[in-house]
Amino acid sequence: MWAASCLASCCAACACDACRTVVSGISRRSARIAYCGLFALSLFVSWILREVAAPLMEQLPWINHFHKTPNREWFETDAVLRVSLGNFLFFTILSFLMIGVKNQRDPRDGLHHGRWMMKIVCWFILVILMFFVPNEIISFYETISKFGSGLFLLIQVVLLLDFVHGWNDKWVGYDEQFWYVALFIVSLVCYLATFGFSGLLFHWFTPSGQDCGLNTFLIVMTLILVILFAIVALHPAVGSSILPASVISLYCMYLCYSGLASEPRDYECNGLHKHSKAISTGTVTVGLLTTILSVVYSAVRAGSSTTLLSPPSSPRAGGGKPLLPLDKADEEEKEKNKAVTYSYAFFHIIFSLLSICGLSLLLFSSQTGTSKSL
Incomplete structure (x- = not known):
């Protein structure tokens, strides 16, 4: 018994030392990627809880206080929504704390780039606490998450435009x-893929003999937007290239497909219900990869010459002037007063919105037609 206790203590000490080594090795350059890693951890945790937490949550009286116990899918959805809410609160709090950070002398700059052990512990505590909040709060969060997801999709389009313009x-x-x-x-x-994809959407979601006016309207409106994008891109007053318009058109057609595929499986206008398992898996995979890639891109792209996340005071945002050579003391002082290269507050807002979109929607897009409401 003593040997087992000693061995467990040694293992715990080694694990703590390994964690400290990892978090201390995160430099200023890799901090943005580390936040992506933390979000990836939240995805992994939510996936694990989705698979194993339902039987445990059925035993919690403040969650399962209904006259009739909900089905398993209700608890799976509830578990992921609670992780999503904890993630959202964590990044939202960080965003508010980072408002107004303009140079590296600000103490909050150290909080943004360091103190990872403390931040991971706080994130873990927030996620745990979310499993003690009433169901009414989770239901309200589920409702507002739909609007937050739409806002994140707009930011996703801006990020995609930023990438394509650079390309x-x-x-x-x-x-x-x-x-x-x-x-x-x-x-x-891109345009051939867009119009070919639209033909598949008409085939899958407007079957003959069914009244599918809403599906037809959504597909036609997407095609109209595709044409408008091309007209605007080719207009002399804009002077832009057709490449950004073509890529955005293809992405909008994918979003149209994703929305139509989320219709209930027993809906007569959803032609994918016969092979919905394979299609849903593909939708989840593509949607999840698209979202994660956009977030990784926003983290790496922050502070670039496009000034997407750069505050007005940043040298990358313009206005910087070349300085004369300084002595070592002045150089150290200059380094301390160096302006930040991107807005920390906006950076965390992106992760807040991603927490809503990535966790509460993408992981459950495979459960087409499943509702959390009782």
């Missing part, structure tokens, strides 16, 4: 005929 400018900057032809080919492929 377009890089190829145009080569000023060679080959790269202009490559831009045209990529744009053409």
Whole structure:
């Protein structure tokens, strides 16, 4: 018994030392990626709880206080929503704490880039506490998450536009005929995929003999937006390339498909119900990868020359002036007063919205037609 206790203590000490080593190794450059890792951890935790937490939650009287016990899917959804709420509160609190950080002398700069053990412990406590809040709060959060998810999708489009414009400018900057032809080919492929995808949507979600006016309206409106994007991109007053419009058009068509695929499986206008398992798995995979990639991109892209996340005082946001050589003491002082390269508050807001979209929607898009309401 003594040997087992000693061995357990040694293992715990080694685990703590390993955690301290990892968190202390996170530098300023890798802090943004570390936040992505923390979000990935929340995805993993929510997936585990979705699989194993239902029987345990059925025993909690402040959760299961109904006259008739809900089905298993209700508890699975509830578990992920509670993790999502804890994640949302964690990043929202960080966002409020980071409002007004303009230079690295601010003590809050150290909180943003360091103190990872404390932040991980706080995140863990918040997630645990969410399993003690009343069901009414979780139901309210589920309702507002639909609006938050829509807002995140708009930010996702902005991030995608930022990426595509950078891609377009890089190829145009080569000023060679080959790269202009490559831009045209990529744009053409995107438009062919968009219109081909729209044909599949008409085939899957507007079956003959059924009144599917809403589905038809959504697909047609998406096609109208595709045409408008192209007209705006080619207008002389805009002077933009067709590549951003083509990529955004393909992404909007995917969003239309994702929305239509979320219709109940027994809905007569959802033509995917016969092979919904395979299609739903593909939708979840593509949606999850798209969301995670957009967040990783926002973390890495923050502070870039596009000033997407750069505050006005940042040197990357313009207004920086070259300085004369300084001595070592002045250089150290300059480093302390160095302006931050991106808005910490907005950075955490992105993760707050992702917590709503990524956890409460993407992980449950496979449960098409499942409602948490009783």
